[in-house]
Structure formats: C-alpha cells, structure tokens
Amino acid sequence: MAELNGYEPVGASLDIYRRSREPGVQRLAQELPPVGATVDLVIGEVRTWHRKPWIWVDLTAPSHDPSDRP
Known part of the structure; x- marks a missing residue:
C-alpha cells in the first residue's frame, strides 16, 4: 500500500509480484526500503476500483538505466 501526498482519497499500491x-x-524488490520510508514511484x-475510494493507482518504480526505458 502507498500514500499519495495530496491525493488521500485515492488508493495506491506497488504490486511487486505482478510488475x-x-x-x-x-x-526496488532487491533493496526493500523500511516500512514508512518515502520512495519515488x-x-x-x-x-476504477470496486469499493471506496473507487479509484486505484497502480504504481511502478522508474528505471535508473535509460536503456531499460521503452
């Protein structure tokens, strides 16, 4: 689960297994940050989501290697 600063009514998460x-x-999965850490995603x-908050944001981690980007 993640918190989107300024968008508190929206749910968000990073699904490490699916992505x-x-x-x-x-x-990111190899360097798991501690609980409560702030990371850039x-x-x-x-x-759309089937319950409140009705919108879900599926997050991913940016690559630091430009050759990995589409």
Whole structure:
C-alpha cells in the first residue's frame, strides 16, 4: 500500500509480484526500503476500483538505466 501526498482519497499500491519483470521494480524488490520510508514511484495505471475510494493507482518504480526505458 502507498500514500499519495495530496491525493488521500485515492488508493495506491506497488504490486511487486505482478510488475516483477520491470527493471525498476526488480531493483526496488532487491533493496526493500523500511516500512514508512518515502520512495519515488511513477504511475503505471489508473483504474476504477470496486469499493471506496473507487479509484486505484497502480504504481511502478522508474528505471535508473535509460536503456531499460521503452
């Protein structure tokens, strides 16, 4: 689960299992930050949700290697 500063009514998370092939997510999974840490993530997908908050933001981790980007 994640908190989006300034967008508190919106739910958000980074699904490490579903996005495990993305280079930035692989790196983040190997260097798991401590609970409560602030990390920079990017929006992977915005979708409707079946309960409040009705909108869910699927996050992903940016790659630091420009050759990994599409």
